Amino acid sequence: MRSGKLNPARGPGLAARWGRLREDFIRWVTRRHHADGRRARVSRDRVYILPTRQGYMLLLILLVMLLGSINYSNNMAFLLTFLIVGIGHNAMWYTHRNLLGLKATVLPVKPVFAGTAPVLSLRLEETDGRPREALQLAAGAKAGPPAYVEAQASAEIAIVLEPRPRGSYRLPRQRLSTRYPLGLLEAWTWLTLDSEVLVYPVPIPAASAPAAAAAGDGEAATVPDATDAIPDEIRDYRPGDAPNRIAWKAVARSGRLFVRDSSAGEAAPTWLDWDAIQGSDPEYRLSVLCHWVLEAHASGQPFGLRLPGQRLGPDTGPAHLGHCLRALALFGRPGSRPA
Incomplete structure (x- = not known):
């Protein structure tokens, strides 16, 4: 004897078929539009x-x-x-x-x-x-x-x-x-x-990452922190300088904007490396790298990004940040997909 209960899969299946028919009809109607x-x-x-x-x-x-x-x-x-x-x-x-x-x-x-x-x-x-x-x-x-x-x-x-x-x-x-x-x-x-x-990866705080990024040729490095920069001179403010490097005491004395110029620029830049993150989940690694990129940009220090088959040289500024985040967003997903 057949049961009188309805199959719960019929509703969504019917809605999906109706949606496909509707899309096909719209494409047929608008086919003459460029x-x-x-x-x-x-x-x-x-x-x-x-x-x-x-x-x-x-x-x-x-x-x-x-x-x-x-x-x-x-x-x-x-x-x-x-x-x-x-x-x-x-x-x-x-x-x-x-x-x-x-x-x-x-x-x-x-x-x-x-x-x-x-x-x-x-x-x-x-x-x-x-x-x-x-x-x-x-x-x-x-x-x-x-x-x-x-x-x-x-x-x-x-x-x-x-x-x-x-x-x-x-x-x-x-x-x-x-x-x-x-x-x-x-x-x-x-x-x-x-x-x-x-759409960028979801940034995961660096505290949840088991390992930090690696620096240039075999030299270990951690995720950059703005508090680690030791100032050795003061120079005029330039657009793009990190706000946390402004020398407020010099600003109060002179009324002009000055920033602390760190000697870190002479040292090897920080590299954010895919291989420095433990774990087999690619999305987890991308999320950690996304967080590191945001932290490195906020610190104002030069940083580079290493991904399998791709390397973005060390640099600073909003343009470099955009390039790195775009590389993380498109990693393993070439081209574009319809939304």
Whole structure:
């Protein structure tokens, strides 16, 4: 005898199949659209419009009103029915025009650490001389709040994406929609604005690491600490110097910014080495190296990074920090994957 219980796997399986069918249908509909790159303009052939749930309900009511008007030959009922139809038709024109001609530009997505949700921001520009209201941006399963763009102006609209593991991703397809002015119809357009979403490893504190990094040719070294730097002279502050090296007593006496110039620059730079970390889990090693890189950058001392098959020479500054974190994010994952 068959059991009356439902298979719990049927629900998610059906939802997954429906999601795949929906994506295939969207790709078929938008196959004639070219890739947008970092900037796009909403033209007539990219705007789609359909009634909302309230719109379909109004259509049903109008159908009943029309049948009643025909049955009773009531001129006032005919007048009211066609008056509402005219209002709905005018609302369709306004809804379609609210998207037409908008220019959208994707802003750079700030890199995040694994487990943190990245933020997608678009700049919407209005050049036709009329305000745009009730604009909503969606990407994947995430949707943002309604936005407003003034005439001959621009506005930024942001949406929080889903957290991702370590790696590099492309932006998911974006959907810009509006239900202005009555909410009876929804007009939308599909955008494929492109920007990289870079996700760094989660930094693990160095205290949890069983071993420190190794220095240059067989010379042992520990993770750099800003308190170990011994100043031997004072020089003028330069942009990029670590704040913890500012000589505050000299600043108080002269009113100018001075920093302590350490003699560590003459010594061998610190190397953060993959092989200096015990453990077989690559993600654990990358997380420890990520923490070491952040500490080394905060100390202001030159440091280098050694990974299997890759070596980043010793340097300082935000650019070197970005290169090291990017190498950790992309290690073992060449190329980009769709988000």
